Structures are given as structure tokens and as C-alpha cells.
Amino acid sequence: MATIAVSRPATTAPRAVTRATGESPAVRWTLIGIALTFLALTLLLPLVLVFHQALSKGIAAYLAAIREPDALSAARLTLLIAAIAVPVNLVFGVSAAWCIAKFEFRGKNLLISLIDLPFAVSPVISGMIFVLLFGMHGWFGGWLFDHDIKIIFAVPGMVLATTFITSPFIARELIPLMQEQGTEEEEAAIVLGAGGWQTFWRVTLPNIKWGLLYGLILCNARAMGEFGAVSVVSGHIRGETNTLPLHVEILYNEYAFAASFAVASVLTLLAFVTLALKTLVEWQQRRAEADRVEAVLPVERIAA
Amino acid sequence: MSIQVRHLRKAFGDFVALDDVSLDVPGGELVALLGPSGSGKTTLLRIIAGLEPADEGTILFHGEDATTQPVRERQVGFVFQHYALFRHMSVFENVAFGLRVRPRGVRPSEEEIRDSVMGLLKLVQLDVLARRRPSELSGGQRQRVALARALAVKPKVLLLDEPFGALDAKVRKELRRWLRRLHEEVHVTSVFVTHDQEEALEVSDRVVIMNEGKVEQSGTPEEVYERPSTPFVYGFLGDVNLFHGRIHQGRVNIGPGELEAPGWADATNQAGLAYVRTYDVELGPTPSGPSSLAAVVRHVRAFGPVVRLELDLVQGGGTIEAHVARDRFDAAALAKGRQVYVSPTNVRVFAEPGSERRPA
Numbered sequence: 001m002a003t004i005a006v007s008r009p010a011t012t013a014p015r016a017v018t019r020a021t022g023e024s025p026a027v028r029w030t031l032i033g034i035a036l037t038f039l040a041l042t043l044l045l046p047l048v049l050v051f052h053q054a055l056s057k058g059i060a061a062y063l064a065a066i067r068e069p070d071a072l073s074a075a076r077l078t079l080l081i082a083a084i085a086v087p088v089n090l091v092f093g094v095s096a097a098w099c100i101a102k103f104e105f106r107g108k109n110l111l112i113s114l115i116d117l118p119f120a121v122s123p124v125i126s127g128m129i130f131v132l133l134f135g136m137h138g139w140f141g142g143w144l145f146d147h148d149i150k151i152i153f154a155v156p157g158m159v160l161a162t163t164f165i166t167s168p169f170i171a172r173e174l175i176p177l178m179q180e181q182g183t184e185e186e187e188a189a190i191v192l193g194a195g196g197w198q199t200f201w202r203v204t205l206p207n208i209k210w211g212l213l214y215g216l217i218l219c220n221a222r223a224m225g226e227f228g229a230v231s232v233v234s235g236h237i238r239g240e241t242n243t244l245p246l247h248v249e250i251l252y253n254e255y256a257f258a259a260s261f262a263v264a265s266v267l268t269l270l271a272f273v274t275l276a277l278k279t280l281v282e283w284q285q286r287r288a289e290a291d292r293v294e295a296v297l298p299v300e301r302i303a304a
Numbered sequence: 305m306s307i308q309v310r311h312l313r314k315a316f317g318d319f320v321a322l323d324d325v326s327l328d329v330p331g332g333e334l335v336a337l338l339g340p341s342g343s344g345k346t347t348l349l350r351i352i353a354g355l356e357p358a359d360e361g362t363i364l365f366h367g368e369d370a371t372t373q374p375v376r377e378r379q380v381g382f383v384f385q386h387y388a389l390f391r392h393m394s395v396f397e398n399v400a401f402g403l404r405v406r407p408r409g410v411r412p413s414e415e416e417i418r419d420s421v422m423g424l425l426k427l428v429q430l431d432v433l434a435r436r437r438p439s440e441l442s443g444g445q446r447q448r449v450a451l452a453r454a455l456a457v458k459p460k461v462l463l464l465d466e467p468f469g470a471l472d473a474k475v476r477k478e479l480r481r482w483l484r485r486l487h488e489e490v491h492v493t494s495v496f497v498t499h500d501q502e503e504a505l506e507v508s509d510r511v512v513i514m515n516e517g518k519v520e521q522s523g524t525p526e527e528v529y530e531r532p533s534t535p536f537v538y539g540f541l542g543d544v545n546l547f548h549g550r551i552h553q554g555r556v557n558i559g560p561g562e563l564e565a566p567g568w569a570d571a572t573n574q575a576g577l578a579y580v581r582t583y584d585v586e587l588g589p590t591p592s593g594p595s596s597l598a599a600v601v602r603h604v605r606a607f608g609p610v611v612r613l614e615l616d617l618v619q620g621g622g623t624i625e626a627h628v629a630r631d632r633f634d635a636a637a638l639a640k641g642r643q644v645y646v647s648p649t650n651v652r653v654f655a656e657p658g659s660e661r662r663p664a
Contacts, residue, residue, distance in 0.1 A: 189401065190376055207391065
């Protein structure tokens, strides 16, 4: 046994040492190949197709489709809905995350699960919920009708549905971040004489700003792109209750393919902008995180 | 400014963190709250600061009731165990924070803030690092920033939670001495929490020893070390040998032999604990009195000025630890395996907790 153990290093010495988790080149390239093919088929090809179709009748037709009054009105409505839903969720998300991360209370786990609900149910069902609540035959339908308030098949319903669908983004992003940071810095601020608002603006917010921005970007992207729930409550009235995604569908169903894809390309461009912003924020966040890790590590190294 | 704590109670669910705690911190003193983890010392500190509400009891600052006073009005400086520096601010801004958040009327001017912050940073010897972020500092430097930040608001009371807990032994010793000197300079009433007895005895004017939510004893370091008033304090401060036995007419029978039990002359057959400090024993080749116990040297550790020995009692009853000054250590007579006689020179006997009688 001893001789084998001694001679073994000599025979293996010339071989290149590979890391324990390293794979052979063949395996690596096969895996990368599969991933790239998949990406090309499911992402790149549709993307190229959108722009190909959008420009199939020339630039003039493309611009005309975008400038068409119904398309412009859809774009305005999309922006309006996002402009309401995103700030509402900003306030909700920050407060919910603050509650969950900084306080102990009964029913905390239930609240965390509830925040995830919009992610868990199909958007169409989310839309249906609002129809059941506020529609003509819904719980509040009669009362709303008596007071001449229109929610379903009108803009308020679309705003509600979008807000509901996009509510988890910011809270979900902030909860783990705030939990990890704990409450010590806030306590330090309060002991030093800071009030609640001062503590929030000067201590809490700067610590979560990159995570918050990340959540905002995702929330905004979803608010502008939401189809299912909005479709159920919209009523599809052209020029009135049509958002960009709904407008794309209408044009497509009318066989106006070029116009439909032209509008779709606007949404696609929006996605690009979102991705670029998201990457930028992620990069900043990693830098902030590196700072944070640094802030913890040296102490422990000394203590060890 | 003095602090008085009266009959404080605090429970977290079923766990009683503080059980009728009363305490006096005279103005200008540096007091250590010493105890094992879970003894309630940090909870007590946080209640004094106002970071945690008490279930019952009162806290007086300079004779005035501060029990319900909000944290931000108590004018305390608090140094957190992990410093809790604002990570997105420079060292300068960290220290300036307490001044900047003051209401407009009483907020110092930018120039005054700069002067006072730089003055404090000089005091903690960090003025050259004013522009750094906390992440760019070592543990000891962060600790000093945390101190400067707490002192910036001119607190009436300075509270420190395990101030040296996260530092290595060498930095800890340095900072300890430095804190002592700083306290002599600024002279603010200070309370610090520690589980390190050496730290507590070396730095503080007074030590408060806590166990299971109660104050066991408080006094000067000499008092608590030389005259421990409870078995817990005896066991917690310094290295001791503990014997369980029965006390009878001034002597305690610990199995392999009998020891003197001063102050227990009229006890009859009572369960007791006998404590002997490791340096309160004499070792010799022959018995030196009725309290001498035969033992065999099991282990010798002979580095430094004190030689540490472990001895097995011959007639059963476990092992004894003995610390002998090097100049009195006879290598030949105390080699491993030799039989010697152990004579305790100072025995402290307590009634077994739960049995009623106290020494006369």
C-alpha cells in the first residue's frame, strides 16, 4: 500500500491539474452549444422577426402605424397606467418591506405569502377577480352603477389590475435586502437624535436605493407590458381603453400584420431600454454589495 | 450624570431576561456589566438607552424619571457591538450625523460641525482618515469611529455593548487601555457590557455581575474579586476548584478529606459548596495539617511566571487545579506521577443553592 501511495504522484505529475468542478472541453462546448441554440430559437429569432415584419412594408408604413391616432392614444394610456401603478407600488413596496424586515409581528409569514399572490395566480384570473368585484353583476357593481362610477371596462379598472399584478416587484426586491441589513443602523440614527423621517431619508433609503431602483424598473416594465389582466377588464374600446399590448392584438386580429408588429417593436424597444437600465443598476448594486461585504469581512478576519 | 435602575423586569415571551434588577451608576464612573451570554446584560443596556421598553420598573437619570422618555430625547451615546456605522457615509459624515439631524434652531453651523467633528476624530486618532468609508477601515478603527460618533452629541451617558467583542486579542488590549484613558479625559458616565472578566476587572471603576436576569453582586473590581458574595460570582471570576460536600460544625467533608469552613461553626450536616482558588493551594511532600489531601500530579504546564498543575485526588473526588509561582515550583518534587499533599490555604464555603442557611 505504501509503495502505491508513494509512486502515484510520480505518474500523475505530468498531467495538467484540473479543478474539481472543471469539465472536459467536449462537455463544455456541447452544453454551451445547446444553450446558445435554445437562446437563438426562442429569443433572437422572434426578435428579428418582430423588426422584420414591422419594416416589411417600408419605413413610411412603419412610422404611419406608430403615429396612427389609436396607436398614440394606446401609448398615452399605457404611460398613464404605469405612471399611476408604479408610484402606488413604490409606496406599498417600501412600506411592506419596511414592516416585514424591521418589525416582528403576528401574521408576518402570511403577509409575505400574500405579497407573492399576484405572481402565483394567472393574470387572467387577477382580471376576473376585479370583474367579479366591480362588474355589473359583481359585489359592488350595483352600488357603483347607482353612483355612476365606472371601473370595469374603463381606465380605473385597468389601473387597478395593473397595480395588483405589479405589486410584488418592489416589495420582493427589498425584503431580503432590508432583512440582511437589520435594524442596527436605524437604531444608531435614532439614538443620535434623528426622527423617523430623517432616519428613513438619511439611513434606510441610501442603503436600499439600488435595490429599490431595480424593483422600480422591473415593476415599470411589467406595468407597461401587462396583457392578461388588463385585457379582461379593458373592454377593448379603441382610443379609450386600449393599451399598447392590447392594440397589438387588435391589429393582429385584423390582419394588419405590419402595423401590429410596428407597435410591437415599440414595446420591444422599451424592453431593451429596461434591460440596459437593469444591467446598469445591477452593476451598481454589485459594487455597493462589494462595499458591504468589505464592511463585514475584515473584522471577522481579525477576530478569527 | 448618575443612573438609577429600580426593580426592572423584562420578559421575551416565556424567557425572563431581567428579573427585578436594581442598579446604581454614580455620575462620572465607568461601570462594567459582566455576565455570561443570556444573563440579560445587553437587554439591561438597551433598556437604559431606551431602545427597548421595560415591562416593569423605572430608570432615573440624575434622579429624574426617564422610563418613558423616547430614545432620541435621552441624550445617550450608544456604541453597538458591530458598530452600526452608516456604511454609505464617510467617517466624517458618520461622526457629524448626530449634529446634522438636530432641529434647525439648535443645529450648529457647518463650521462648528467641522470643528467639533475634527476635534473628536483627533481625540480618537482618526483625523487623517476622515474621508474614508467605514468599509475601508480596520475593526479597531471602526470601533473608534463609533465612539467618536456617540460622543459627538455630547451624551450625558455613554453606553457600550460588547465594545471589544469583535476584535482580536491584541487590538482588544490596546483599545481597552485607550478607553480607560479616554474616560479619564471626557469623564462621561459610562456603562459597558462584556462577558470577559479580565476586561471588566481591568477597565472599570465598578463591576456589576449578572446571571440569569439578576444582579449577583456589584462593587469595585477588588471587592468582587476578593470577596465574592455568591457561589456564582466565585465561580465566574478567576479560576477555582469546586467541591460539593456536607458542612458540619465548622468543617466541610468533601469525600477525600475535610476542609475548614470558616463561619459555619454551628452548621449541622448541611449540603455545601467549597471554593478554592487555584493559587490558594500549597503543595508539599508531607501533609501540613488536617486539611491536606493526597494527590498525584497528572499534568504540568510550566511556561510563563505561573506553573499550572493538574492533580488527581488519591481518595477519589476528582481533580484539583493548582497554580504555583515559578520560583516556588520544585521541578523534581512536582514531576508528573509524583504523589504530593495539597493544602488549601483559603477556602470559601457556601450553602448549596436551595438549602436555606447562610454563614453566620
